[in-house]
Amino acid sequence: MSAQFVQFLLTGLTVGAIYALVALGFSIIYNASQVINFAQGEFVMIGGMATVWFAAAGVPYAAAIPLAVAAAAAVGLALEKFAVEPARGASVVTLIIITIGASIFLRGLATLIWDKQLHVLKPFSGDTPIVLGGATLLPQSLWVLGVSLAIVLALAWFFGRTLLGKAMLATSNNRLAAQLAGIRVRHVLALAFALSAALGAIAGILIAPIAFTSYDVGVMLGLKGFAAAILGGMGSGAGAVVGGIVLGIAETMSAGYISSAYKDAIALLAMLAVLFFLPSGLLGRRGTERV
Amino acid sequence: MMSSMHGLHRLALRLGAAATLAICAGLSAAQEPIRIGAFLSITGPASFLGDPENKTLELYIEKLNAAGGVLGRKLQLIAYDDAGDAEKARTFARRLIEQDRVDVIVGGTTTGTTMAVVPLVESAQVPLLSLAGAVVIIEPVKKWVFKTPHTDRMACEKIFADMRARKLSRVALISGSGGFDKSMRGECLGVAKKAGIQVLADENYGDRDTDMTAQLTKIRNTPGVQAVLNPGFGQGPAIVTRNFRQLGLKMPLYQSHGVASKEFIRLSGEAAEGVRLPAAALLVAESLPASDKQRPVVVGYKREYESRFKSEVSTFGGHAYDGLMLAVEAMKAAGSSERAKVRDALENVRGYVGTAGVVNMSAKDHMGLDLSAFRMLEVRKGDWTLVP
The missing domain is CATH 3.40.50.2300 (Response regulator)
Incomplete structure (x- = not known):
């Protein structure tokens, strides 16, 4: 392995980890409601911008970050309560359009509450690059990778080992049966929105010291996260993670080895190829449309 | 009692309004204001360009009027926000030309909005001072089109x-x-x-x-x-x-x-x-040396803008300053606000010192800046320093 390859791999992993966090948010809401929440990118923005805002007000990072995540979760809850729930019973397409509207609204609101400028967070542990096999890595990338891994493990535990998590899974499998078994389906939906919002916010905070944050940072990250979720298989947690990492690495490798002008096109082509052979994504549920 | 009070009040109001109207009519007959039209991207993706431009125009038109106007006439700014949309820019430019009957137009903010309006001002024969960067605006030379910023x-x-x-x-x-x-x-x-x-x-x-x-x-x-x-x-x-x-x-x-x-x-x-x-x-x-020709202009504009709007000055607002001042300069030289005369005077501007540099227009060059307008800067200790 040449130093160049290691460099591309590390970069791809860092970028991919962020895509994976956003993709996880998509999957959780999709599971709970069959809705693709296009305001997912805005949660990323709220995380970053709110942290910048709290930090500027003199709140230390240790408090500013949880506050920002909580703020995003509250916005997620509000989105569910005031936009998605009143339209309950509407078709999935209608709900998706509602989330697109919500994303535009949230972006506009952010320009009013905050501003249109770019902001940067201080890296959590310094700026000195770490040399690794001839490649360099920022300490912040380790934070991104470490926190993403921790979140994936925590989610796996939550969905596999806790009653609440299992209730959410049950709801996604069969809503009616879950309801009959005594699960409060509506609470599950609210929880899904809060959880995805928190995940998105964490992604936004982790990436802010590397790639800055601004009112429209969520547009691109939301799209890439969506692509990652589709690639991995919409609704699959492991798929979201794999999809994010694969997309991130595909992008950097094609920028590095083939052509940086076409890297997005190449990543997109790879995605199309995968979907051609595996229509439900890398790790999506095989099979059958429920009727 | 109440109603008669009301009646009196209303009568007074009417009289006042009539008097005001009469005064206005009298004034405007004697002294039509000079109309400066502008279409700028005040909102939208290019708002960071258009917003300081608009503020600058407002600020300096106010200042010029406070100092007695130009050619003894007041200036009137008619500005529209095209939000960065070329289609809207064209509509607003037409309105400026046909309805508002402006004497000159300052704008647009972006190359896209400017180029959308070029055919319009060429056929209506109105001088246009663009605030956008690209070379295509002035190359090939268009009779009625000028621009203030440097090119890439x-x-x-x-x-x-x-x-x-x-x-x-x-x-x-x-x-x-x-x-x-x-x-x-x-x-x-x-x-x-x-x-x-x-x-x-x-x-x-x-x-x-x-x-x-x-x-x-x-x-x-x-x-x-x-x-x-x-x-x-x-x-x-x-x-x-x-x-x-x-x-x-x-x-x-x-x-x-x-x-x-x-x-x-x-x-x-x-x-x-x-x-x-x-x-x-x-x-x-x-940090410009005192001997620098541009120093008084840029320091003056910077202080004026920053004390008024409490935000950092940008070069984009400076482009609007240059656009307005060039138009004023040309009107003074022409002794008139007539479109054709202003155009000819614009083409003959020599040695105007603006925020972008020293402007020497000619029939072949409708921007009039040379490389000396750019300064090479280096970041040192978190601030800009001039490279000698």
């Missing part, structure tokens, strides 16, 4: 001249996918050969990409590269600068005038140390 081609020439002075001639380009990036990249590739510069690598990144280490690693592994140029705009250049230091690249890094603002230094942090870029004198107003 000049920025390339300035950067390449500085490289040659440092004995650097083999260069790698890295640029984004936005309009500014693409245009300047094209201009730089176009003038490289003439400037004695060899472009060895030409990398790209997306406008909202979060990491450019892959492209920079490729540049690092390209043998012979002596300097890197990043013609870019927005957040990309700051990320490039940080990734550049992260990878430990030691060659000089050049940025463009597209990021000539304090924001770039703030976003890049320590990584910005040693970065060079060309910029208008306005950016280093207070």
Whole structure:
């Protein structure tokens, strides 16, 4: 392995980890409601911008970050309560359009509450690059990778080992049966929105010291996260993670080895190829449309 | 009692209104104001350009009027917000020409909105002072169209001249996918050969990409590269600068005038140390030597703007200042606000000192700036310093 390859791999992993966090948010809401929440990118923005805002007000990072995540979760809850729930019973397409509207609204609101400028967070542990096999890595990338891994493990535990998590899974499998078994389906939906919002916010905070944050940072990250979720298989947690990492690495490798002008096109082509052979994504549920 | 009070009150109001009307009519018959039209991208994606431009026009029209106006007449600003939309720009320009009957037009903010309006002002024969960057606006020369900012081609020439002075001639380009990036990249590739510069690598990144280490690693592994140029705009250049230091690249890094603002230094942090870029004198107003011709103009504008709006001055607002002042200059020289006379006077402006530089217009050059308008700056200790 040449130093160049290691460099591309590390970069791809860092970028991919962020895509994976956003993709996880998509999957959780999709599971709970069959809705693709296009305001997912805005949660990323709220995380970053709110942290910048709290930090500027003199709140230390240790408090500013949880506050920002909580703020995003509250916005997620509000989105569910005031936009998605009143339209309950509407078709999935209608709900998706509602989330697109919500994303535009949230972006506009952010320009009013905050501003249109770019902001940067201080890296959590310094700026000195770490040399690794001839490649360099920022300490912040380790934070991104470490926190993403921790979140994936925590989610796996939550969905596999806790009653609440299992209730959410049950709801996604069969809503009616879950309801009959005594699960409060509506609470599950609210929880899904809060959880995805928190995940998105964490992604936004982790990436802010590397790639800055601004009112429209969520547009691109939301799209890439969506692509990652589709690639991995919409609704699959492991798929979201794999999809994010694969997309991130595909992008950097094609920028590095083939052509940086076409890297997005190449990543997109790879995605199309995968979907051609595996229509439900890398790790999506095989099979059958429920009727 | 109450009702009679009301009646009296109403009567008084009516009388007052009638009197005001009469006075206005009398005044306007004697002294029609000079109408300055503007279509600017005050909101929308280019608002960071259009907003300071609009504020500058308002501020200086107010000041000119307080000082007695121009040619003994008041100035009236009629400004529309095209939100960066070329279609809207065309509609507003038509309204300015046909309904508002303006004497000159200042705008548009972007190359797109300007070019959409060019055919209109050419056929209606109204002088247009564009605030946008691209060379196409004035090349080929259009009879009624002028512009105030430098072009990106000049920025390339300035950067390449500085490289040659440092004995650097083999260069790698890295640029984004936005309009500014693409245009300047094209201009730089176009003038490289003439400037004695060899472009060895030409990398790209997306406008909202979060990491450019892959492209920079490729540049690092390209043998012979002596300097890197990043013609870019927005957040990309700051990320490039940080990734550049992260990878430990030691060659000089050049940025463009597209990021000539304090924001770039703030976003890049320590990584910005040693970065060079060309910029208008306005950016280093207070550190210009006292002998500099532009110093009084840029320091004056900077203080005026910053004390009024409590926000940092930008070169974009400076372009609007130049546009308005050139129009005023031309009207004074022509002794009239008549469109054709103002156009001729604009073409004959010589030695006007503005925020962008010293303007010498001619029939062949409707911008009138040369390379001396750009200053080469280097980031040192988190601030801009002039490269002698």
